[in-house]
Amino acid sequence: MLVNFFYTLKRAEIPVSIKEYLVLLEALKAHLAFADMDDFYHLARTCLVKDEANFDKFDRVFGAYFKQLESLEDVLNALIPEEWLRSEFMKQLSDEEKAKIKSLGGLEELLDAFKERLAEQEKRHQGGSKWIGTGGTSPFGHSGYHPEGIRVGGESRNKSAAKVWEKRQFKDLDDSAQLGTRNIKVALRKLRQFARTGAAEELDLDHTISATAKNAGMLDLKLVPERHNAVKVLLMLDVGGSMDPYIQVCEDLFAACRSEFKHLEHFYFHNFVYESLWRNNLRRQSERTSLYDIIHTYGRDYKVIFVGDASMSPYEISSSYGSVEHMNPEPGHAWMQRLTAHFDKVAWLNPVPEEHWGYTHSIGLTQQLIDHKMYPMSLAGLSDVIKALAK
Amino acid sequence: MSFTGTDNYVATKDLQMAVNAAVTLQRPLLIKGEPGTGKTLLAEEVASALGMPLMQWHVKSTTKAQQGLYEYDAVSRLRDSQLGNDKVHDVGNYIKKGKLWQAFDADERVVLLIDEIDKADIEFPNDLLVELDKMEFHVYETGERVQAKHRPVVIITSNNEKELPDAFLRRCFFHYINFPDKTTMKAIVGVHYPDISQALVAEAMQMFFDVRDIPGLKKKPSTSELIDWLKLLMADEIPEDLLANRDQTKAIPPLYGALLKNEQDVQLLERLAFMSRREQR
Ligand SMILES: Nc1ncnc2c1ncn2[C@@H]1O[C@H](COP(=O)(O)OP(=O)(O)O)[C@@H](O)[C@H]1O
Ligand SMILES: [Mg+2]
Numbered sequence: 285m286l287v288n289f290f291y292t293l294k295r296a297e298i299p300v301s302i303k304e305y306l307v308l309l310e311a312l313k314a315h316l317a318f319a320d321m322d323d324f325y326h327l328a329r330t331c332l333v334k335d336e337a338n339f340d341k342f343d344r345v346f347g348a349y350f351k352q353l354e355s356l357e358d359v360l361n362a363l364i365p366e367e368w369l370r371s372e373f374m375k376q377l378s379d380e381e382k383a384k385i386k387s388l389g390g391l392e393e394l395l396d397a398f399k400e401r402l403a404e405q406e407k408r409h410q411g412g413s414k415w416i417g418t419g420g421t422s423p424f425g426h427s428g429y430h431p432e433g434i435r436v437g438g439e440s441r442n443k444s445a446a447k448v449w450e451k452r453q454f455k456d457l458d459d460s461a462q463l464g465t466r467n468i469k470v471a472l473r474k475l476r477q478f479a480r481t482g483a484a485e486e487l488d489l490d491h492t493i494s495a496t497a498k499n500a501g502m503l504d505l506k507l508v509p510e511r512h513n514a515v516k517v518l519l520m521l522d523v524g525g526s527m528d529p530y531i532q533v534c535e536d537l538f539a540a541c542r543s544e545f546k547h548l549e550h551f552y553f554h555n556f557v558y559e560s561l562w563r564n565n566l567r568r569q570s571e572r573t574s575l576y577d578i579i580h581t582y583g584r585d586y587k588v589i590f591v592g593d594a595s596m597s598p599y600e601i602s603s604s605y606g607s608v609e610h611m612n613p614e615p616g617h618a619w620m621q622r623l624t625a626h627f628d629k630v631a632w633l634n635p636v637p638e639e640h641w642g643y644t645h646s647i648g649l650t651q652q653l654i655d656h657k658m659y660p661m662s663l664a665g666l667s668d669v670i671k672a673l674a675k
Numbered sequence: 676m677s678f679t680g681t682d683n684y685v686a687t688k689d690l691q692m693a694v695n696a697a698v699t700l701q702r703p704l705l706i707k708g709e710p711g712t713g714k715t716l717l718a719e720e721v722a723s724a725l726g727m728p729l730m731q732w733h734v735k736s737t738t739k740a741q742q743g744l745y746e747y748d749a750v751s752r753l754r755d756s757q758l759g760n761d762k763v764h765d766v767g768n769y770i771k772k773g774k775l776w777q778a779f780d781a782d783e784r785v786v787l788l789i790d791e792i793d794k795a796d797i798e799f800p801n802d803l804l805v806e807l808d809k810m811e812f813h814v815y816e817t818g819e820r821v822q823a824k825h826r827p828v829v830i831i832t833s834n835n836e837k838e839l840p841d842a843f844l845r846r847c848f849f850h851y852i853n854f855p856d857k858t859t860m861k862a863i864v865g866v867h868y869p870d871i872s873q874a875l876v877a878e879a880m881q882m883f884f885d886v887r888d889i890p891g892l893k894k895k896p897s898t899s900e901l902i903d904w905l906k907l908l909m910a911d912e913i914p915e916d917l918l919a920n921r922d923q924t925k926a927i928p929p930l931y932g933a934l935l936k937n938e939q940d941v942q943l944l945e946r947l948a949f950m951s952r953r954e955q956r
Contacts, residue, residue, distance in 0.1 A: 299841070301845050303845050303846075304845055307700065307702070307848075310700060311696050311699070311700055314699050314700060316692070316695060316696055316699060316700075317692070322688065323688075323692060326688060326689040326692035326693070327692055327696060329689065330689070330692055330693040330696055330848045330849055330850055331696065331848065333849060334705070334841075334844035334845070334847070334849040335844075335849075336707065336851035336853075339851065490749075493749045493750055493753070494747060494749035496749075496753065497749040497750070497752050497753040497756070498749075
């Protein structure tokens with residue numbers, strides 16, 4: 285049964301590993317949970333789930349899995365995994381894990397110990413809270429993972445207080461707008477890898493000193509590849525209007541891994557770049573940075589990432605005085621060309637769905653100016669941007 | 676012996692289970708939660724409840740994993756060698772034990788707190804994987820193998836500033852301190868001020884949770900702020916006032932400086948109070 289529970293968690297996309305499952309078995313063997321089902325719930329959670337964003341999912345799976353109060357016999361039957369499942373399970377184990385199981389007395393022994401636990405519990409709570417697994421059938425039916433499809437709260441037959449896991453107290457943590465959503469997490473991981481690409485040699489001072497000391501004071505230089513934080517990024521964000529929610533996501537994303545980058549700077553623009561940009565949106569009129577200054581301040585190795593819809597009147601790119609906002613003596617494309625001439629890598633993330641790009645003239649113009657390094661603002665797009673910038 | 680909280684510390688059932696699992700199975704316990712929810716205090720209280728000494732390793736952004744094991748002071752050695760000091764022949768004279776080593780070396784089981792692990796470089800947890808798993812490490816300079824005499828109870832805290840690597844997470848028990856609900860919060864207040872007036876607690880908690888609910892706060896007040904605030908309220912003998920003028924004060928709690936530390940948050944609160952007063956007129 286526990287094996288099935290484990291696989292059900294996996295299917296619900298909670299990242300559990302066999303290692304953690306074994307720890308749970310070990311903990312049961314150590315009598316950490318025997319008093320009641322709440323204990324077992326808490327124990328299973330502390331062993332198996334390592335991210336509070338997954339607590340709610342865990343609660344739902346748990347509720348669905350240990351749903352009904354039936355007879356002990358059912359529990360015992362359900363406990364024993366199908367033969368094939370057991371061998372499947374063993375097949376997945378590494379040698380180390382097999383050794384671990386062996387050291388705990390073997391899988392059979394572990395399961396027996398668990399059965400005993402259950403029997404004890406049964407004695408303690410005659411007629412009290414008994415529980416059972418659904419014994420191998422997925423609580424989610426055939427159609428995969430459908431959170432809405434599971435009714436948990438209020439289903440218990442005895443009308444006592446809701447079980448801990450039925451309270452769904454971690455609901456808000458799941459998909460919490462910021463970084464809880466799975467997308468953003470994956471995106472972060474990608475960005476983090478990006479931040480760590482690019483290795484230059486740097487002087488390993490500690491090692492040099494110790495090597496020199498060992499060398500009786502003769503200087504012995506040691507170099508190591510600079511291990512991380514090698515990437516420098518200039519983020520250019522289109523603000524004002526329909527872009528704002530997308531910009532927010534992007535800013536949050538980069539802010540969340542700010543410390544990963546050696547340098548991460550951001551500037552705002554509206555629709556397109558002209559002679560100056562700004563850093564603080566509240567003071568966009570009073571505090572502006574000239575584009576020339578940006579070019580002179582940041583080396584060509586800065587990777588420039590634009591985030592914007594690139595959707596505007598073509599004049600805003602191609603004509604002098606074409607900007608909607610101010611009088612620009614020189615057309616936007618001239619400024620963009622200065623930028624691309626200076627920086628080695630420039631890419632653009634666009635929240636407009638890629639299928640629609642062909643219908644907007646200004647997107648095509650922008651594409652030409654940035655060597656077609658425009659990508660949709662999705663996980664795949666982010667991957668592509670990273671690839672384009674890392675090359 | 677199992678941990679059930681202390682006279683100074685309220686531990687919810689799930690936290691008790693996490694601590695007991697970590698103590699029994701001798702694996703690290705990772706504690707996450709908002710600042711001020713009692714993560715650091717937990718380690719102290721676990722140590723005192725279990726009668727074990729506490730060793731604390733406070734992590735900073737510059738902390739390296741190696742510093743927890745030991746540091747080799749090559750510069751002193753170099754200097755000593757140039758001065759012809761005899762100490763120089765024993766490299767052991769230049770090895771300084773880190774917290775992990777001290778914890779492994781202790782003659783009894785200790786509680787080792789690794790506080791705010793998320794402050795360090797993202798490689799930091801990975802660099803400690805084996806050491807925490809096997810509770811042993813190698814000293815290259817002396818060829819010595821350091822092994823824990825008693826596996827310490829390792830409590831690691833994180834404010835969630837950085838994600839921790841999966842391999843590291845897999846080796847820990849995990850507990851997230853959910854922000855206390857009202858019942859738990861009352862109990863926490865109770866351990867701090869056993870004699871406090873219940874009417875004051877009820878009123879103050881209502882305001883406290885109202886403030887926490889204000890959308891857009893940069894830093895929501897946490898348990899520790901509530902505790903400090905109550906102390907001020909009692910010292911100022913605000914209670915009578917507070918209770919009598921409930922409606923008026925509702926929008927803006929007295930001595931709110933103790934609840935909100937951030938200038939912007941204070942301004943936000945004042946603005947809201949101003950608006951609600953205007954509406955009432
Ligand atoms: N469960 C609790 N029981 C008793 N006091 C608590 C509890 N949680 C928080 N506190 C109070 O909050 C203060 C801050 O806790 P601390 O451990 O420093 O928080 P963190 O390390 O999570 O930032 C403690 O000193 C204590 O006064
Ligand atoms: Mg702390």
